[in-house]
Amino acid sequence: MPAIVARPFAPSDAQTLSQHGLHPVLARIYAARGIGSPQQLEYDLKNLLPLSLLKNAQHMAVLLADAIAAGKRLLVIADYDSDGATACAVAVRALRACGAQVDYLVPNRFEYGYGLTPEIVQLAASARPDMLITVDNGIASVAGVAEANRLGMQVLVTDHHLPGDELPDAACIVNPNQPGCSFPSKNLAGVGVIFYVMLALRAEMRQRDAFAGKAEPNLGNLLDLVALGTVADVVKLDDLNRTLVSNGLKRMRAGKACAGIQALFKVAGRNERRASSWDLGFALGPRLNAAGRLEDMALGIECLLCDDPVRALELAQQLDTLNRERRAIEADMHNQALAALEQITVQDNYSLSLFDPDWHQGVIGILASRLKEKFHRPVIAFAQGNDGEIKGSGRSIAGLHLRDALDLVAKRHPEMIRKFGGHAMAAGLTIAEEDFARFETAFETVCAQLLTPALLTQTVETDGALETPEMSLELAQLLRTEVWGQAFPEPAFQGEFQVEQQRVVGEKHLKLRLKQSGRSFEAMLFFHADPLPERLRAVYRLDVNEYNGNTTLQLLLNHWEPL
Structure with missing residues (x-):
């Protein structure tokens, strides 16, 4: 049975916060989350970290402003989760407000997999863009960027995932986690990164007097999208992310969210005037994610780009239907996984790796998360891919950096993991189906070396x-x-x-x-x-x-x- 543990806090911090007018219980709660100063709770946009600290953001703004001035065609390459969808919507809305000719393309995860692959680049080329802009992906797309360069398309990469040993040869990369970036917050979601780039673009165009005689874009209008993507991507809510989310929630509560977000609240049976982080993470996010998990995230992006409330509601209802279907699929997979785990003593394992050829590729991430919560072990669930491959989605526990663990497996067993990437708590990978048993053993060995029994105690x-x-x-x-x-x-x-x-x-x-x-x-x-x-x-x-x-x-x- 899990042990009930009270979070420690510094009484002096709680007293300081209480003296500044916070409810005594709230002061104690915040102190237990590392808040020692009331300034950390002042979510004014004036307190955002400076653009100048985000490596290459201003250089990318120059490239974008040049492209807009030259009338070049821009194409945003999105990812198929909530972060990618909201990041795409932020990019398209902001670029259009700045006068750009811009469209978007989102890969179908079942046909093309993740990121800017050479295949996606070839598909993008049919639209004859001059410039590709990745959102929430691209930092690992070495081959894809090389293909775009070969075809004469300039590539700008905006991402937040951890880079591999080699960076793509893009014209510009903005990623707080890339080498040499001194941006204090390494926890921006993909939507937060592109929001910063759009702030830099507006500043660059303002300097060029590009808005003379017309209204300047109000990028604060996009904070509802930033908040949704940030919470739904489960990134760490540091001071900067809480500021972004707080201001996005304010827009929602004031009835100023975009039509798509208002429609998602409606189909979820939630009241936007009382919007909370819970709504974003557990009501809106899953409905948006359902499009990318089961079909095509273009449906979700269209909902977020739509300004017609009637059409937005139609799209949100389609997303809600997909989410109901996703729940049913997930429930079946969960029961199958529990039945399979009855054959082993889970407590003897440091990790769990599962594969079923009938599992849905778009739902294995949720399955891994549910099993991780139940058994308090790192879990990787695999589903059938293409051409003899299986694709895995993993979730980890505190104490095991999942991407680093996969990197260690890859170094010890060259060629076994064909592709991988992700974060400390979530990662994805591709292996050959015939290598599943070998991977299961290798991953268990690494987890046994990196974890202690105490870390496995829930x-x-x-x-x-x-x-x-x-x-x-x-x-x-x-x-x-x-x-x-x-x-x-x-x-x-x-x-x-x-x-x-x-x-x-x-x-x-x-x-x-x-x-x-x-x-x-x-x-x-x-x-x-x-x-x-x-x-x-x-x-x-x-x-x-x-x-x-x-x-x-x-x-x-x-x-x-x-x-």
Whole structure:
């Protein structure tokens, strides 16, 4: 059973934040997330890191401004996830606002795979562009950039993924993680990188007096897209990313989101006027991702580019239908994986590698994530690819940098991994189907060397206990407006309760009434229908329940254990 652990915090930091007017509980929560100064919570756009620190951003702006002035045709090469889709929408909207002739192309993951491949370049060439601009990809596209150069197309790479040993021979590369880049935030999503490049482009065009006699583009209008892509890509919410997300959420709550995002809120049954990070990560993001997972992300990009509310809603409804289909596929794959894992003792393994020829290539990433959460092991799930290949998508746990682990496997077993890339917590790779068993052994060996038994011990982190009077609707509403996400988790608390009432709702959820210190609380435990004991220790979140015009406090249980 996972151990419940309270996050440590510096009391002096909590006191400093509290003295500056923060709610005492919120001050403690922020202190536990490394916030020591109230300035870190001032999400004014004036506090954005300077453009000059992002290597090559200003040089790329010059190249783009020159291309726009010369009437050159630009083609954005997108990626097929939420980050890639929002980055593409930011690029296309901003470039068009600056007078560019621009279109986009997004690879179908099942035909072309990931990134700027030579095949995608050849497909792009049919549109006869003068310049290719990658968003959320390209840093590993050595062969693709070489092919574009051969065909006479200039390539600008914007990406945030970790580079390999060789950089592509592009005309310009903007990536905070490339060698020699001193940008303090290495956690920008792809959409954040292209947003910075567009800020640099506007500054360059302003310097050239290119907006004389006409309105200058307001790039702040794109922050709803930046926020969605940043949260959905699960990048670390450092100070800069929280500023971007906070301002994007403000636009949504003010009813100023683009038509596509408004439509996604509508089909998800969420209220944009009360938009939260949770909405972006768990309601909008999955619906947008569903297009790239099952069909073609062009559907998602069109939704984000659409300015007609009626058409945007039609596109969002199609995305919602795809997401329902994705859920059904994922549920079947999850059951198959659990059945396969019954044949082994998972606790004896440092990693899990699984392959089923019937699994859907677009859903293996979600499957790996679900299994990682359940078993607290690095997981790589594989599905059938083309020409005897299988494609894997992996998710990791704290303590194992997944891309580095794959790099170590590749160095020890040359030629086994045909392609790989990614981050510390998520990565993708391609191997021959016949090499699966060999890869499984090699990856397990590396994980066993890099991980310790302590790192494999699952814990549930909390922000400690709340006094009963602190468990209020006011605090729940306050927490809902803050920015939470990867490496800046939404607050959870622990407490001991008596179960007064419980009943199953929706066939698979428990609706509860819990009692603590003489006070009763309504609560929900989702995806659990078996009865709970009379007394329990629970980890919970404070939630705002809105029903029939009434707004009340509700506890959402994340974890429980009997007392």
